[in-house]
Amino acid sequence: MGLVLFYQLTASTPDALARTLLPRALAQGWRVMLRGTDKAALDRLDGRLWIEPEESFLPHGMEGGLHDADQPVLLGLGPALNAAKAVLLLDGAEPLEGEVENMERVWVAFDGANPDRLQAAREQWKRIVAQGHKAQYWSEESGRWAMKAER
Known part of the structure; x- marks a missing residue:
């Protein structure tokens, strides 16, 4: 069973988090x-x-190419076609059915300044924890990433 890490972006951008x-x-x-x-x-x-x-x-590629299954990092809107062991969810994307159980890591990145994204992340957190998955909440309010909650 994977670990789900929530990242509230307040200073970083999604691409900066991805590059980390x-x-x-x-x-x-x-x-x-x-x-x-x-x-x-x-x-x-x-x-x-x-x-x-x-x-x-x-190394990465966009979904829809001839070599999706071979991509170390596959960017897209759909399921992991590359035998992924981790998934990074951006812009309100949700884990797919059974995905949390089959991944080593699930990262949920959300814009902490957007009230709708913040509320959606809170709802995701509640669902994931209620399903018995391990979850951590990380914030960069202090200028560096710090874990604020763990279940």
């Missing part, structure tokens, strides 16, 4: 599904991941 988490997951030997709800936002993120940071390369 994704290399760590790849170093563990995990493939990652990065799921969003907005294709245009994923396209922008895809572009940034190709050029930032300059000193490293993050």
Whole structure:
């Protein structure tokens, strides 16, 4: 059973968080599904991941290509077609049926300044904890990431 980590973004951007988490997951030997709800936002993120940071390369691809199953990091709107062991959920994306149980990590990143996203994340937290999954809530209010709650 995977661990679900909620990240309330107040200073960082989703792509900055992705550039932090994704290399760590790849170093563990995990493939990652990065799921969003907005294709245009994923396209922008895809572009940034190709050029930032300059000193490293993050292998990834957008869903719908010929090699989805081979991608270390697959960006898309749908299910993990790349045998992912971790999923990063952006823009209100939800874990799919059975996904939490089958992943090593599920990261839920949400805009802490958006009241609708904040409320949706609170509801996700309640559902995930009620289902008996381990969850942590992380905040960067102090200027660096700190765990604020764990269930």
